[in-house]
Amino acid sequence: MFSVAVLLLLLAAGSGVNCEQLTQPESLTVRPGQPLTIRCQVSYSVSSYWTAWIRQPEGHTLEWIGQIYTGNKLMKDSLSSKFSLAVDGSSKAVTLQGQNMQPGDSAVYYCARIDRFNFDYWGKGTVVTVSDSAVQGPNVFPLVQCGSGTGEVTIGCMATGFTPASLTFKWEFGGSELANAVQYPTSKKNNQYTGVSQIRVRRQDWDTQKPFTCSAVHAGGTAKADVFKQVVVVVHKLPALSILISETEGSQVVSFGCFAADFSPKDYTITWLRNGKKIDPSESSTSSEGQKNETATFYNAASYIQVKENHWKDDGTNITCRFASSKEQVDAHLTYGGGCVEPTSTKLEIDILPISLETMYLENNADLVCKVHSSDPVEVKWFNESGEVLSTPKSPSSNTYIATASITYDEWSKGMSWYCEASIKDSIEVPTRKDFVKNNGRNRVPPSVYLLPPVDDLSCTNMTLTCFVKDFYPADILVHWLVDNLTIDGSALYSHKTTNVIENGDLFSTYGQLTFSSDGWKDGRVFRCEVYHMSMDSKNQPIVKLITEKSSGNVNIINMNLGPSTCLPQ
Numbered sequence: 001m002f003s004v005a006v007l008l009l010l011l012a013a014g015s016g017v018n019c020e021q022l023t024q025p026e027s028l029t030v031r032p033g034q035p036l037t038i039r040c041q042v043s044y045s046v047s048s049y050w051t052a053w054i055r056q057p058e059g060h061t062l063e064w065i066g067q068i069y070t071g072n073k074l075m076k077d078s079l080s081s082k083f084s085l086a087v088d089g090s091s092k093a094v095t096l097q098g099q100n101m102q103p104g105d106s107a108v109y110y111c112a113r114i115d116r117f118n119f120d121y122w123g124k125g126t127v128v129t130v131s132d133s134a135v136q137g138p139n140v141f142p143l144v145q146c147g148s149g150t151g152e153v154t155i156g157c158m159a160t161g162f163t164p165a166s167l168t169f170k171w172e173f174g175g176s177e178l179a180n181a182v183q184y185p186t187s188k189k190n191n192q193y194t195g196v197s198q199i200r201v202r203r204q205d206w207d208t209q210k211p212f213t214c215s216a217v218h219a220g221g222t223a224k225a226d227v228f229k230q231v232v233v234v235v236h237k238l239p240a241l242s243i244l245i246s247e248t249e250g251s252q253v254v255s256f257g258c259f260a261a262d263f264s265p266k267d268y269t270i271t272w273l274r275n276g277k278k279i280d281p282s283e284s285s286t287s288s289e290g291q292k293n294e295t296a297t298f299y300n301a302a303s304y305i306q307v308k309e310n311h312w313k314d315d316g317t318n319i320t321c322r323f324a325s326s327k328e329q330v331d332a333h334l335t336y337g338g339g340c341v342e343p344t345s346t347k348l349e350i351d352i353l354p355i356s357l358e359t360m361y362l363e364n365n366a367d368l369v370c371k372v373h374s375s376d377p378v379e380v381k382w383f384n385e386s387g388e389v390l391s392t393p394k395s396p397s398s399n400t401y402i403a404t405a406s407i408t409y410d411e412w413s414k415g416m417s418w419y420c421e422a423s424i425k426d427s428i429e430v431p432t433r434k435d436f437v438k439n440n441g442r443n444r445v446p447p448s449v450y451l452l453p454p455v456d457d458l459s460c461t462n463m464t465l466t467c468f469v470k471d472f473y474p475a476d477i478l479v480h481w482l483v484d485n486l487t488i489d490g491s492a493l494y495s496h497k498t499t500n501v502i503e504n505g506d507l508f509s510t511y512g513q514l515t516f517s518s519d520g521w522k523d524g525r526v527f528r529c530e531v532y533h534m535s536m537d538s539k540n541q542p543i544v545k546l547i548t549e550k551s552s553g554n555v556n557i558i559n560m561n562l563g564p565s566t567c568l569p570q
Contacts, residue, residue, distance in 0.1 A: 021041075022112070023123065024041070024109075026126065027165060029128075030101050030128070030129075030130055032101065033101070036097065038111075040096070040111035041091075045089075046069055046092055046093075048069075049115060050067045050114035051067060051114070055107040056110070057107040058107070065083050066079070070087055073085050081099075082098060082099060084097045085097075103131060105128070106129050106131070106165075110125045127165055127186060129164040129166055133163050133164060135164070136220050137162055137219075137220030138160060138220070139159065139223060139504075140159050142156075142214065143198075151203060155212060156214075158195070158502075162216075162218050169181060169183050170217060181197055181198070181199040184196045184197065184198075199212070207229060212227045212228065235296035236265070236328070237264045238263060238328055240262060241258065241261075241323050243259075244257045252309050254306070254308075254312045255304065255305070256304070256321075257304050258321030260300065260323050261349065262298045263323070266297075266299050271324065272303070273322060274311065300349070300373060302373070312336055319333070319334045321333075352371075353369040355368065357476060361478045361542075364409040365409060367407075368436060370382060370404075372400070374422075379424075380393060383418065385416060409540055417437040417438070419434065419436065445507060447470060447477065447535075448472075449467065449543045450468040451467050451545035451546075452465065454521060461518055463518050464515045465514045465527055466513050467512040467531065469511070472507060472535065474508075475503075479530075480529075481512070481514045481528065483520075485526070493517065493520065494516045495516075512531075524548060529544070
């Protein structure tokens with residue numbers, strides 16, 4: 001019998017620079033009781049090197065089956081009646097044959113070359129599924145990285161809901177098949193499988209906005225999705241423009257304020273004119289981000305000017321605020337008529353900032369923040385659903401009034417509601433109100449979490465770990481990273497990001513990625529991905545996945561570097 005100690009020695013050995021090739025099919029499906037044949041095509045002489053076959057069932061460690069070279073072979077005793085090996089020196093092929101395959105034989109099967117008791121080169125692995133389940137075809141969704149960049153673009157597609165596991169991705173562009181795609185091992189949940197493929201494409205091809213077609217070929221049918229560069233539509237919208245005036249008794253100057261609300265894009269100029277001629281005043285202006293939707297972000301801006309009293313209080317004097325974008329302009333006027341200037345009613349716009357999920361999940365509480373922009377003094381308050389005042393007002397800055405209210409994780413997770421009210425001080429008008437409702441909807445679904453090791457590429461100076469979080473509800477989720485049980489926040493050694501959630505039917509998925517120097521991977525540090533979601537059974541306890549360079553093994557899994565298919569224009 002082949003020694004277990006020798007097997008462990010082989011598994012512990014490192015791999016070298018990838019020069020030899022071992023090519024095997026990506027996936028196979030057989031029914032219970034049927035035979036299995038996997039052919040491994042190699043680039044080296046099969047009479048000079050041993051070639052081994054190894055399998056890894058889902059959730060288990062690697063298992064050596066046997067090894068062969070021309071004229072000799074070794075087999076694991078307990079598997080010798082199940083499997084046989086054959087070698088063909090003329091075609092440089094090594095074949096694994098299995099008899100009476102059963103569901104327990106489902107695994108990823110690898111061929112690997114042996115040199116001086118080392119597994120130095122590996123095939124990519126063949127996913128073998130033994131099942132008599134009904135065939136169900138995949139649903140395919142496009143994936144594309146966010147951000148512009150200047151080099152190659154990483155795109156991908158995700159196939160979900162298929163069974164059995166055998167599935168092959170194919171990519172086409174301009175009628176030609178692309179050969180440099182990467183296909184990740186499938187994952188299983190509730191007897192259905194999910195698979196992901198990615199490919200790097202040239203920037204000049206991507207910029208043509210022509211589609212890259214991803215096809216998921218499966219026994220249940222072929223599903224396709226087109227991935228292409230989306231045209232960013234620049235929305236041009238002029239603002240609602242108004243002028244307010246402020247006079248102080250005894251002062252020799254008059255102050256004017258010009259307010260532009262809800263315009264896009266952000267590029268603009270505000271110019272002041274007196275009787276049609278440009279004024280060169282000491283002027284201050286501010287701008288802030290306003291409402292954001294799926295197509296554009298709308299902005300608010302304000303500009304202020306002071307004019308000598310005798311330059312204003314002359315019948316017929318006209319003060320103009322001119323807002324100009326790259327395409328259009330709009331004016332607002334105020335004319336002196338010798339009497340009082342009628343006050344202008346100002347509509348208060350309330351902005352409720354998104355709650356910090358990191359603070360909520362890690363500290364069990366977070367602040368609700370309500371902001372109001374106004375040239376008039378404003379009172380801003382938070383109330384709970386019972387009408388009790390909760391807020392702590394902050395001192396105004398640049399005509400921005402803020403109130404905060406601290407809420408607990410229990411209140412937030414139970415789906416309570418709050419509202420913010422704003423009113424001009426000493427005004428008799430009804431306050432403006434905006435509600436914040438945490439609606440958690442239907443029953444919560446906990447996520448499945450997969451922590452994937454980085455690419456084993458000696459030429460890479462940086463490594464990327466991917467924490468793949470899938471099939472959860474509701475969408476509020478936090479992916480948090482620790483290294484050697486220490487937080488990485490503020491560290492220049494690590495960068496991390498989490499994609500926007502991807503909606504798949506009634507459930508959501510996301511990716512969290514941690515990038516760092518390859519030296520940090522090789523020195524044995526322990527990387528920890530913590531996933532927080534309100535569906536956890538224990539109060540606010542995360543799902544935790546750990547990985548080190550030693551624990552990742554010699555399995556040929558390639559890191560995913562994908563983002564959601566929709567990137568909002570900034």
